Amino acid sequence: MYDVVILGSGPAGTAAALSLAGKRRVLVTDVGHAPDATSRLEGNFYQLRKRNPWLFRELIGEQFESLHNIDHDYLMPKLKAPLQRYITRVVPEDGVVIGDGFSAVRSYAQGGMANAWGAQLYRYRAEDMTDYPISPQDLEPYYRCLIDRIGISGCDDDLSQFYGQADGLMPPIHLANISKSLLRKYENKKAYLNSHGVYLGRPRLGVLSRPLAGRKRCEYENLEFFKPRIESVYTPAYTLNELVARGDISYEPGNLAIGYEEDGDGVSIQVRCLRTNEMHTIRCKRLIVALGTIGTAKLVLATRKDTTTKLPFVDNQLSYIPFVDFRHLGKKTEQDSFYTQLNMFYTRDDASQSVMGSFYALTGIFNSEVLFDIPLSIASSIVTAKHILPAMMVLHLWYPGAPNKGNYIQLTKHHDVKITVSDTLDGVAEKRLISTLRCLGLWSSFRFARFPEMGNSFHYAGALPMRNQPDGPYETDRYGRLSGSTKVFIVDGAALPSISAKNLSLTIMANAMRIAEHVYGTLGTE
Amino acid sequence: MNAVESEQALIAQAHYLSDELFGARAPDALATAYARAHAHALGVFEGAECGVVDSLVRLGLDLVAVEYAMRIREPTNLLTKKVRIFVYLAESHPDYFAFFINDRDSSVYRSIGALILEMFRSGWKALKGLWLIWRYRLV
Numbered sequence: 001m002y003d004v005v006i007l008g009s010g011p012a013g014t015a016a017a018l019s020l021a022g023k024r025r026v027l028v029t030d031v032g033h034a035p036d037a038t039s040r041l042e043g044n045f046y047q048l049r050k051r052n053p054w055l056f057r058e059l060i061g062e063q064f065e066s067l068h069n070i071d072h073d074y075l076m077p078k079l080k081a082p083l084q085r086y087i088t089r090v091v092p093e094d095g096v097v098i099g100d101g102f103s104a105v106r107s108y109a110q111g112g113m114a115n116a117w118g119a120q121l122y123r124y125r126a127e128d129m130t131d132y133p134i135s136p137q138d139l140e141p142y143y144r145c146l147i148d149r150i151g152i153s154g155c156d157d158d159l160s161q162f163y164g165q166a167d168g169l170m171p172p173i174h175l176a177n178i179s180k181s182l183l184r185k186y187e188n189k190k191a192y193l194n195s196h197g198v199y200l201g202r203p204r205l206g207v208l209s210r211p212l213a214g215r216k217r218c219e220y221e222n223l224e225f226f227k228p229r230i231e232s233v234y235t236p237a238y239t240l241n242e243l244v245a246r247g248d249i250s251y252e253p254g255n256l257a258i259g260y261e262e263d264g265d266g267v268s269i270q271v272r273c274l275r276t277n278e279m280h281t282i283r284c285k286r287l288i289v290a291l292g293t294i295g296t297a298k299l300v301l302a303t304r305k306d307t308t309t310k311l312p313f314v315d316n317q318l319s320y321i322p323f324v325d326f327r328h329l330g331k332k333t334e335q336d337s338f339y340t341q342l343n344m345f346y347t348r349d350d351a352s353q354s355v356m357g358s359f360y361a362l363t364g365i366f367n368s369e370v371l372f373d374i375p376l377s378i379a380s381s382i383v384t385a386k387h388i389l390p391a392m393m394v395l396h397l398w399y400p401g402a403p404n405k406g407n408y409i410q411l412t413k414h415h416d417v418k419i420t421v422s423d424t425l426d427g428v429a430e431k432r433l434i435s436t437l438r439c440l441g442l443w444s445s446f447r448f449a450r451f452p453e454m455g456n457s458f459h460y461a462g463a464l465p466m467r468n469q470p471d472g473p474y475e476t477d478r479y480g481r482l483s484g485s486t487k488v489f490i491v492d493g494a495a496l497p498s499i500s501a502k503n504l505s506l507t508i509m510a511n512a513m514r515i516a517e518h519v520y521g522t523l524g525t526e
Numbered sequence: 527m528n529a530v531e532s533e534q535a536l537i538a539q540a541h542y543l544s545d546e547l548f549g550a551r552a553p554d555a556l557a558t559a560y561a562r563a564h565a566h567a568l569g570v571f572e573g574a575e576c577g578v579v580d581s582l583v584r585l586g587l588d589l590v591a592v593e594y595a596m597r598i599r600e601p602t603n604l605l606t607k608k609v610r611i612f613v614y615l616a617e618s619h620p621d622y623f624a625f626f627i628n629d630r631d632s633s634v635y636r637s638i639g640a641l642i643l644e645m646f647r648s649g650w651k652a653l654k655g656l657w658l659i660w661r662y663r664l665v
Contacts, residue, residue, distance in 0.1 A: 050623045054555065059618040066618075067567035070610045330637030333628045367626050368614040372601075377594040377651040378609055379547060380644035386628045387637040 002027045002250075003523055004516075005269060005284040007257045007299070010112020012492035013290035014236035014243075015146070015509035019516035021248035024523060027282065028240065030291070031108035031274060032253025033086045035115075035228035041083070045222035045364055046335040058083060058226060069369075076456070077365045078116045079105070081226045087115045093256055093272060095416040097294060102315075102419045103455040106294055110253060111237030113292070113458050114505065118340050119206035119233050120358070121152050121506040123164035127353070128500035133468040133478040134511075136164070142510035144168060150234045151212040154204030158190075162345045162354060162502070163204060170209045172202045173218050176334045176361050178325055178393060179341040185440045196436045197347040203340055203358065206234035220336040222364035236509075257295075259303040260287055260488065267487050286519050287488045290512060293460035294409065294417060296494040300464060300474070300482065301411040310408035310420075311474055314401040314462030314499055317425050320450045321395045321434065323359075323442040328391035337363045341393065345501075346433060353400040355429055356501035359393045393442070397429065398457065401499040409463055421454045459504055461493035480515040491515045531576055536561035539583055543612040546589035548625055556619050563611050568604075578605055578664050587658055594648065595655025596665070 003024035006013045013028055020026045041048065041058050048055060060066045061082030068080040079088050087109045097104035107113040123143050125136055147168040156166035175183065186193065186200040193200070208217045208231075218232040229235060243249045255271040258279070267287040272279050289296045297311050344357035362370070367385040374381040374388075406422040430449045437444075467475050470483045480489040491512035493504060531539075540560035544552035552560070578596070582589055582605075589609070596603045616622040659665055 046627060049618065049627075050620055052620050054619050056555075056559065056618070060559070060615060064563045064566035067563060067611055067614055070567050070607050070614075071569045326638075327634065329634045329641075330632040331628070332631045366614065366617050368610070368617050371613060372597070372606070372610060376644055376648040377590050378613065379590045380648045380651070382547070382613070382625060384641055384644050386626065387632070387640055390628060 001266060002282070002284040004286045004288060004519060005029065005267070005282055006288045006290055007269070008112065008290035008292065008295065008492065009110050009236065009240050009251065009253075010107070010290060010292060010492070011114050011236045011505050011509045012512040013288070014111070014240045015142075015512040016288050016290060016491050016516035016519075017243055017249050018149075018239055019513040020520055021243045022246075023520055026249040027252060027284070028249055029252040029255045029257075029271065029282065030110070031091055031256055032110040032251075033089050033108055034110050034253070035086050036083055039083055039227060041223055041227040043221065044335060045226070046333065061085070066366075073103070074452075077369055078225045083226060083228050084116060086228070087113065091256060091274065093274065093277075094298075095414065098412070098416055098418040099453075099455060100418065100420040101423060101454060102421045103453045104294060104417075104419060105455060105458050106292065111235050111240065114235050115228065115237065117235075117458075117505060118358070118503070120203050120340065120343075120503040121146075121150065121206045122204055122502040124500055124502070124504075124507045125162075125164050128502065128507075131497045133466050134514075139507065139510040139514060142513040143506065145513065146506060146509055149213075149239070150206045151208045151215070152204050153207055153209040155202050157201035158194075158199045159201035159343055159345060162199070162356075169204065170212075173205065173207055173209050173338055174220060174336075175202075175341060176337045176363070177331070178328050178334070178361065178391065179359065181327070182325070182342060182359070182393075182440055182442070189439050192439060193436065196432075197349070198433070198436055199345045201343060203343040205340060207338065207340075208232040208234075218338060220338055222335065222337055222339070224339055225364050257291065257299055259299065261303075262485060262487050285487065285523060288516060288519060289488065289490050289494075290492045293463050293493040294419070296490060296492055297409050297463035298411060298417050300490075302415065304473070307411050307413050309474060310410045311463040312403040312465065313407045313409040313419055313421065313460065314403055314496070315407070315421065315454050316401050316457035316459040316499060316501065317399040317423065317454055318452055318457045319397045319425060319427075319430055320452070321397070321430055321444050322448050323393050323395060323437065323444045324388065325391050325393070325441050326443065327441055330387045331390040333386075333390050334361065334363050337361055339364050344395070346397075346429060348429060348432070354501060355400075356398045357433070358396045358398070360396065362389045362392050362394065395433070397433075398459075398501045398503075399425065400501045401459070401461065403462055403465075403498060419455070423451070423454055425451055427451070459493070459499060461496040461499045461504065463494040464490045465497035466495050467497070479518040480511075489515055489519055531564065533561045535580070536564060539579060539608065540612060542583045543589065543609065544616070547609075547613070548616065548622060550621075552616075553619065553621055556615055556621075559615055560612055563615065567611050568607060576604070578603075579608060581662060581664055585662065587662065588651070588654060591651040591655035592658050592664065593655070594651050595659055598652060599665075
């Protein structure tokens with residue numbers, strides 16, 4: 001019997017494992033799809049494309065994975081790249097997610113959705129946690145541990161008021177020329193922009209600007225969209241593999257968790273071995289669930305055979321606005337770059353929380369992703385794109401996510417999951433930003449703004465929220481312990497009552513470490 | 527139900543598309559990939575839609591003009607999807623790199639001039655495409 005079983009090897013599961021590593025007998029288990037180890041993607045994305053041989057398998061795919069969006073539901077470029085498809089490879093045995101106003105993206109991969117994340121990692125501050133039963137001080141020791149281990153690059157600038165202290169950061173990674181000039185212009189127009197609620201600065205990224213623990217620093221090869229497990233970009237799989245190599249934990253992929261049962265001595269977890277299709281039971285003293293909000297909610301509801309309860313579901317709503325900086329028209333394509341460039345916070349007068357924006361350069365992807373969005377003939381679009389794409393940036397706006405009666409997740413009678421949400425974006429922030437950012441030489445029009453269906457942020461939370469006094473069977477206490485349970489702990493986004501506009505990953509990881517440390521304490525002399 | 531286009535027909539389409547868009551015959555590997563891509567990249571389409579593409583290839587009509595006009599009328603038409611497949615494949619192939627990537631700076635004014643020219647060119651292509659669709663009863 002294991003002391004602790006952790007279901008899920010994503011950011012939360014791996015962080016929990018880190019807390020327990022070497023202290024107790026720990027098993028991490030999940031489906032655990034892994035990337036194909038063989039790839040010819042070594043070098044710069046643009047240099048590789050110029051040379052023979054044609055990298056058909058890596059850039060297009062034997063199943064033509066890169067062409068997915070031509071006649072199928074949209075997948076973001078990073079997820080449809082051939083070598084990245086393992087991240088969202090489905091597991092038919094686990095049913096489907098039915099979205100009502102929601103496009104669900106789930107990962108059964110080793111390391112979870114973090115294999116495709118933008119690596120933006122931020123502390124939550126007090127204003128981000130007003131409905132949490134814990135404070136930022138409760139998480140601070142774990143934030144520090146993770147910052148030191150992961151290697152986060154960034155700096156102390158105007159966005160520190162939103163991100164928190166800048167200690168422990170590596171120097172920021174290089175900016176593309178368009179971003180450098182944008183930042184210079186911001187310094188000149190700061191007073192005006194700040195008076196309109198706009199603040200600009202560098203993101204904090206789990207991307208190394210110098211080597212750390214045997215991992216190389218970023219080499220700006222623009223392969224983020226196509227190459228799995230780029231060394232300089234942190235993914236929890238690195239920590240998982242390190243802990244396994246040291247013998248501190250055991251890891252068993254290939255298992256789909258179906259349910260669990262508590263008894264006096266511990267927890268019996270029913271899993272289906274996907275290779276043999278046979279069911280078996282894993283025993284442990286404590287169970288930590290970190291399957292991602294959708295997976296965790298489903299496991300708990302399925303265990304309780306509950307197809308009527310609607311659990312709250314929280315997501316970051318999202319919008320995209322393409323901008324052009326005409327001063328950069330016709331510039332050489334920036335071939336040595338990283339796609340995440342600058343961040344922005346915007347606080348509306350009528351809003352209590354800020355909206356976060358991320359400026360992305362259009363490098364590292366094919367022009368073909370956007371060619372047919374240009375309202376010209378294809379021949380003209382191909383010529384135009386060469387001139388205009390180096391002058392373009394796309395602003396992703398992330399909105400805070402709070403519980404809403406209309407947004408919920410439930411289990412269906414057929415053992416699928418249904419998520420129902422309602423979009424509340426009114427486009428006001430987008431219109432104001434389009435107008436305000438003109439002073440930086442950024443031009444756009446509201447007609448180009450896009451409002452993807454909810455779910456496209458991949459930031460899901462809220463289903464089993466932490467409370468000081470849990471009320472009802474589907475809440476958790478401040479240590480993630482599930483109501484009605486003594487041995488089952490929830491450590492992923494499901495435990496967060498609400499989410500800030502900032503990326504939630506570092507907070508999920510810190511909270512998972514905190515809860516796992518508590519779980520270790522409950523084992524006592526057992 | 528999908529209409530079935532023969533591999534030879536699809537390979538011929540690839541060479542036609544390459545010639546129309548880039549002024550050169552497609553490498554054989556690219557043409558073969560274009561043919562294979564149809565089974566993976568496309569959903570269901572009607573046989574009548576294939577007729578448009580066959581006519582373009584057979585009559586040697588202005589692909590750019592017809593595709594643009596059809597895209598304006600119906601963005602999800604089969605011809606546009608086929609062109610998207612080919613352009614995506616071409617962009618990934620070394621032989622077409624220079625068509626898609628700026629390897630050197632050019633002046634802002636030259637770029638603005640190029641953009642204005644392409645806008646007028648597109649306008650002309652749209653009109654020509656609509657006329658070709660009507661003249662040859664392509665839809």
